[in-house]
Amino acid sequence: MSTTSTSPPLTTSHESAFRVRLRRMGETSGRVLSNPTTLGGLVIIVVMVGMAVLAPWLVEPNTPNASQMPRDWGAIAVPPGSPGHLLGTTNTGGDVLYGVIWGARTSLRLSLIVVTVTVAIGVAVGSLAGFRGGRLDEILMRIVDVFLSIPELIFALAIAAVLGPSFRNIILALAIVFWVKYARIMRAQVMHVKQNDYVDASRVIGDSSWNIFRKDVLPNSITPVVVQATLDMGNIVLVGATLSFIGLAEAGLAEWGVLVSEGQAGISGGRWWASTFPGLMVFLWALAFNLLGDGIRDVLDPKTETR
Amino acid sequence: MTAPATNLQKTDAPVVASVRDLRVHFKSKAGIVHAVDGVDFDVRDGETLGLVGETGCGKSVTARSFLRLVPMPPGIPVSGSIMFHPRQRCTACDGAGCVACDHTGRVVSTCPACSGTGCSTCEQTGAETLDLLTIPERDLRSIRGNRIAMIFQDPGKALNPALSIRKQVAEVFYAHRSDELLASAGIDPSSHSLPTGLLRRRATQQSRTLENVLLSLPPLRSRRSAITAAADDRVAAALAETQIPNPRAVMDRYPHELSGGMKQRVMIALALACDPDLLIADEPTTALDVTVQARIIELIKELQQRHKTAVVYISHDLSLVRRVADRTAVMYAGRIVEVGDSEQIFHEPEHPYTRGLIDAIPGAHHERGRLAAIEGTVPELIDPDPSCRFAGRCDFAAEVCWTRDPALEPVGDRQVACFIHHPPEHGEAPTFDRTAR
Amino acid sequence: MTAATDQRTVLAVRDLKKHFPIKDGALQRVVGQVRAVDGVSFDLLRGETLGLVGESGCGKTTLGRVLAGLEKPTSGGVYFDLSEQQRTELDQALRAGQGEDLAQLEAAHRVDRLDATNWRRFRRNTQMVFQDSFSSLNPRHLVSDIVGRPLRVYKEASGSALTERVVGLLEQVGLGRQHLYRYPHQFSGGQRQRISIARALALDPELVILDEPTSALDVSVQAQILNLLHELQQNRGFTFLFITHDLSVVRHMADRIAVMYLGRIAESGETTGLFDDPIHPYTEALLRANPDLTGDDEGFRGLEGTVPDPARPPQGCRFHTRCEYATPDCGWEIDDVVLQLEDTPALFDKLVGVERRSPFDADLEFVDASAAAALETALHGDEVPSSMKAAIEQVSVGAQTVSIKFREVNEVLLTPRGNDRLAACVLDALPSRD
Ligand SMILES: Nc1ncnc2c1ncn2[C@@H]1O[C@H](COP(=O)(O)OP(=O)(O)OP(=O)(O)O)[C@@H](O)[C@H]1O
Ligand SMILES: Nc1ncnc2c1ncn2[C@@H]1O[C@H](COP(=O)(O)OP(=O)(O)O)[C@@H](O)[C@H]1O
Ligand code: SF4
Ligand code: SF4
Ligand SMILES: [Mg+2]
Numbered sequence A: 001m002s003t004t005s006t007s008p009p010l011t012t013s014h015e016s017a018f019r020v021r022l023r024r025m026g027e028t029s030g031r032v033l034s035n036p037t038t039l040g041g042l043v044i045i046v047v048m049v050g051m052a053v054l055a056p057w058l059v060e061p062n063t064p065n066a067s068q069m070p071r072d073w074g075a076i077a078v079p080p081g082s083p084g085h086l087l088g089t090t091n092t093g094g095d096v097l098y099g100v101i102w103g104a105r106t107s108l109r110l111s112l113i114v115v116t117v118t119v120a121i122g123v124a125v126g127s128l129a130g131f132r133g134g135r136l137d138e139i140l141m142r143i144v145d146v147f148l149s150i151p152e153l154i155f156a157l158a159i160a161a162v163l164g165p166s167f168r169n170i171i172l173a174l175a176i177v178f179w180v181k182y183a184r185i186m187r188a189q190v191m192h193v194k195q196n197d198y199v200d201a202s203r204v205i206g207d208s209s210w211n212i213f214r215k216d217v218l219p220n221s222i223t224p225v226v227v228q229a230t231l232d233m234g235n236i237v238l239v240g241a242t243l244s245f246i247g248l249a250e251a252g253l254a255e256w257g258v259l260v261s262e263g264q265a266g267i268s269g270g271r272w273w274a275s276t277f278p279g280l281m282v283f284l285w286a287l288a289f290n291l292l293g294d295g296i297r298d299v300l301d302p303k304t305e306t307r
Numbered sequence B: 001m002t003a004p005a006t007n008l009q010k011t012d013a014p015v016v017a018s019v020r021d022l023r024v025h026f027k028s029k030a031g032i033v034h035a036v037d038g039v040d041f042d043v044r045d046g047e048t049l050g051l052v053g054e055t056g057c058g059k060s061v062t063a064r065s066f067l068r069l070v071p072m073p074p075g076i077p078v079s080g081s082i083m084f085h086p087r088q089r090c091t092a093c094d095g096a097g098c099v100a101c102d103h104t105g106r107v108v109s110t111c112p113a114c115s116g117t118g119c120s121t122c123e124q125t126g127a128e129t130l131d132l133l134t135i136p137e138r139d140l141r142s143i144r145g146n147r148i149a150m151i152f153q154d155p156g157k158a159l160n161p162a163l164s165i166r167k168q169v170a171e172v173f174y175a176h177r178s179d180e181l182l183a184s185a186g187i188d189p190s191s192h193s194l195p196t197g198l199l200r201r202r203a204t205q206q207s208r209t210l211e212n213v214l215l216s217l218p219p220l221r222s223r224r225s226a227i228t229a230a231a232d233d234r235v236a237a238a239l240a241e242t243q244i245p246n247p248r249a250v251m252d253r254y255p256h257e258l259s260g261g262m263k264q265r266v267m268i269a270l271a272l273a274c275d276p277d278l279l280i281a282d283e284p285t286t287a288l289d290v291t292v293q294a295r296i297i298e299l300i301k302e303l304q305q306r307h308k309t310a311v312v313y314i315s316h317d318l319s320l321v322r323r324v325a326d327r328t329a330v331m332y333a334g335r336i337v338e339v340g341d342s343e344q345i346f347h348e349p350e351h352p353y354t355r356g357l358i359d360a361i362p363g364a365h366h367e368r369g370r371l372a373a374i375e376g377t378v379p380e381l382i383d384p385d386p387s388c389r390f391a392g393r394c395d396f397a398a399e400v401c402w403t404r405d406p407a408l409e410p411v412g413d414r415q416v417a418c419f420i421h422h423p424p425e426h427g428e429a430p431t432f433d434r435t436a437r
Numbered sequence C: 001m002t003a004a005t006d007q008r009t010v011l012a013v014r015d016l017k018k019h020f021p022i023k024d025g026a027l028q029r030v031v032g033q034v035r036a037v038d039g040v041s042f043d044l045l046r047g048e049t050l051g052l053v054g055e056s057g058c059g060k061t062t063l064g065r066v067l068a069g070l071e072k073p074t075s076g077g078v079y080f081d082l083s084e085q086q087r088t089e090l091d092q093a094l095r096a097g098q099g100e101d102l103a104q105l106e107a108a109h110r111v112d113r114l115d116a117t118n119w120r121r122f123r124r125n126t127q128m129v130f131q132d133s134f135s136s137l138n139p140r141h142l143v144s145d146i147v148g149r150p151l152r153v154y155k156e157a158s159g160s161a162l163t164e165r166v167v168g169l170l171e172q173v174g175l176g177r178q179h180l181y182r183y184p185h186q187f188s189g190g191q192r193q194r195i196s197i198a199r200a201l202a203l204d205p206e207l208v209i210l211d212e213p214t215s216a217l218d219v220s221v222q223a224q225i226l227n228l229l230h231e232l233q234q235n236r237g238f239t240f241l242f243i244t245h246d247l248s249v250v251r252h253m254a255d256r257i258a259v260m261y262l263g264r265i266a267e268s269g270e271t272t273g274l275f276d277d278p279i280h281p282y283t284e285a286l287l288r289a290n291p292d293l294t295g296d297d298e299g300f301r302g303l304e305g306t307v308p309d310p311a312r313p314p315q316g317c318r319f320h321t322r323c324e325y326a327t328p329d330c331g332w333e334i335d336d337v338v339l340q341l342e343d344t345p346a347l348f349d350k351l352v353g354v355e356r357r358s359p360f361d362a363d364l365e366f367v368d369a370s371a372a373a374a375l376e377t378a379l380h381g382d383e384v385p386s387s388m389k390a391a392i393e394q395v396s397v398g399a400q401t402v403s404i405k406f407r408e409v410n411e412v413l414l415t416p417r418g419n420d421r422l423a424a425c426v427l428d429a430l431p432s433r434d
């Protein structure tokens, strides 16, 4: 190695912007995956999501409504390993395996919808408040403060209770509650990024506000939101399951929280399986996304990202 | 301007610290960074040694090595020694200055192994010698802030924002001058009674909550406040010495209430509180305005004259170092490339790098657009091959410069590391007459 | 620049002010104004380099940002691209106050009132280079995006033509094609500053505002950048506003210099004249504190004190709190007494309140009569500068109050001193120092 290489080695002349960006993305994902715990989290996620996507092929869908657990009244509370019921059944004859696999689908749907909606609202509100500032910022932030003054879970619970017990309302309740967090994160980020000289530099060359937001502010502020969203992909399932567990979802829904709730009566009688398997799934799902989120945070941390 | 006589005296003055073959590397993803890679220099009693060079050339790492403040890991101590010869108060004049101590008020501590007759630990000098890189952490702690003090570039970061100036400065006295504090509070420091023990622990700031309760009870209380008062007096005196107006009022302020220049004065007061033998100043004025910078420089010079402290003054600003330093060491890429009398170095630089740095400063004689810029930047120091580190940017580099390390060798009164001044035995030597480009 | 007869003025700045509100409390009520720029006027002629110097916090950056159109001025005007005649007309119109002529000139030239086409022209022609090269380049953009962005905004080029233009710009600043597809963090500070310069050059602007472009760089790299800037100016005829606190740099680069203190210009003039023979004591203080390679240690001296709070600038001459030549006419005021009091805590603690009739005239109330008497004695003491003593017109000690009245003076304004020089000082020349 030479002592005089002042800058990184010369790139070949037919280098293109596209390739460089691709390489950077590759390097970033490479760094995310080089951490064993992050990789572990990702593997669990892939398995669970695979389960959700392939559910119809893994376990025959219930008719007419696939998201309802089939009841086998002839096999009530049979233990795991029983013929036709690999993981046993609940007190009401619900097939635990069906609940576990189709529950993955319900959970994926829940977290995807809630995270997409809340991130979209949060990023929009936070960006508007942070980028524009002034009165608009004050008004939006007062609204956010109101939301923040009520604990998340209790708030979601209240909304779901008011709207009536159904899984759709749980999704709605969570969406109403969770966007606030993103709005706050995003606003703080935008306010911070906005102070960078490169934003002023773009103003000096005369670029439009929208372009400045799109090219300079947004990409540099979004990282913490991405990390939080990843963590929330896991957390929301936990909260959703809690709400289902206390009976805010339709009975018999193929959902882990519902299943845990239905199975818990049997625990004292030694019938552990009906609660344990779905409980384990909730735990794994939340754990996996938290591992991934932490991994992404470490890699995308601005302090470690450059250099 | 320094008179030649004092210069001579300073070059003859005893050595306070000598750095030999210091190498500190850092582990990084790309490889081993040779941040400091064979540094040799001496600091003499009462002199100011300027250490200059571009950013990243290893000035701060060298400075921090004196007090072992380089974080390890990622730092790797590779080799070298920093021999420190602490001084003590002259007993003949009690610090006032006499013939015996050459009017410095301080004399070299004698070697404890041979009580001054000369032995192998002190290399027959009879002076106490400590290798700062190997002595136990406990011994080092009694040297930090006491015999060797350091001030940093950003005074805001070096001061604790949660503590008042009084507390921060007092801490130094509690840590290193507890005996004096006890004595001025009318307590015999050598006594072994329980109350004295308690008070002593208080004076060294080791008291636990329970002890503090005991100390706040009537029998001990007055003596405890006597200690506090003694410490306060010293703090006020230390602050006053750095020309902080109204020190008693400043004592109760917190760092954020003071301006940058004022904070740096507090740092200097802190550093000089225990009358150290060596003060290491790492770019103490870089964050300040020129007007304030000039005041701080005046102050450091004045205090140094009074305390006869040796100073290592680090800066990347050559014109500033010219103002403060008696001798100057120029650093490049982890090595010293030239060291000698400041006036000489700035007047007639010998090393091509020193020449380049001096020519790059815009002066009245430069036509606009014709500054002599050194092209390129400091090379990355990852696993370097043997060669002159400056070869890639040197106008005079010859074949040999790319294959061998020039050593720091004497040229007149100076030392220079360049083949122009020390032609190699084999191969063609570079000369100033012939440029490579 | 053929004839000196029609020297175009790129920017004419007239009594420009930029104040920032200070907000406090839960309701964020405005409790004061930071007068960052407080009445600045000058002309920036085409092709010249004007140096702007001063201590930190005296408003250099704010002025630069207002001139670059990044901040709206609080009052006063910045006029873009005037002919000699227009400039004369402008000054006449401004003197005459509101009128037809002024309105017309403002619509076409006043930066904060330009119509869309003229704004676009101003925007293209005024570019800026920032001090912090880390923060001035978007870390997620490639060099090709950064330097090509201005060209894209004005739809000057696209596709491979854009790339070629960018390569051309990079070559002008000493970089090359091999640097196109790299991220800013892959460059050294000096190289990043070159990229910033390339971006500023892309639209071939008339004026480039350089805010401390080399302050974060080593001397060796600084020399490279200064040479580059000069070369570019030679080739392309740019006008530079060069903001810096380094007098050696500004002496090397600037044709004319404006020295700023606390939001105002203290002295301005042609570079060599100003350096060889400063008129304003502040200019002299800056020069004496500048460590250069030639001067001797005798002249090297710092300046006591700090820049006062820009929310409450001193009366008369803003520099009087630190000026060693201050006279009784320099604006001594009640605040100066309060400042002296703060240094004597024994007295300051006994101060109950200050009742001001004007900045020059107030009653200071103490807890007891002895403190009031002590203040009166202190006012005659050695701590108080003799010019301040001389400025006191009246002191009367009441029961617990001391009334003090200083000589009232107006603000010290810039006055012409010959040779194109302006200075804001009551003295005609610096007192000789022996
Ligand atoms: N904690 C650390 N970890 C890794 N590398 C380090 C560390 N501290 C210093 N270095 C490296 O050691 C080299 C010398 O650094 P040093 O801080 O001594 O430079 P310097 O001469 O003081 O520069 P400056 O003028 O910028 O203060 C640099 O290459 C730097 O990157
Ligand atoms: N956005 C702002 N809000 C409030 N005060 C400001 C703002 N920008 C600058 N100031 C104040 O204006 C004064 C001048 O600042 P600045 O122009 O940055 O000085 P300089 O560039 O000369 O160091 C300072 O007191 C600074 O604190
Ligand atoms: S001449 Fe050779 S040895 Fe001397 S500085 Fe230049 S490269 Fe180094
Ligand atoms: S007017 Fe001149 S002499 Fe008076 S304070 Fe100001 S600078 Fe000093
Ligand atoms: Mg350093």
Ligand SMILES: [Mg+2]
Pocket: C057, C060, C061
């Ligand atoms: Mg500034």
Ligand SMILES: [Zn+2]
Pocket: B090, B091, B092, B093, B094, B095, B096, B097, B098, B099, B100, B101, B102, B103, B105, B106
């Ligand atoms: Zn003695």
Ligand SMILES: [Zn+2]
Pocket: B111, B112, B113, B114, B115, B116, B117, B118, B119, B120, B121, B122, B123, B124, B125, B126, B127
């Ligand atoms: Zn010995």
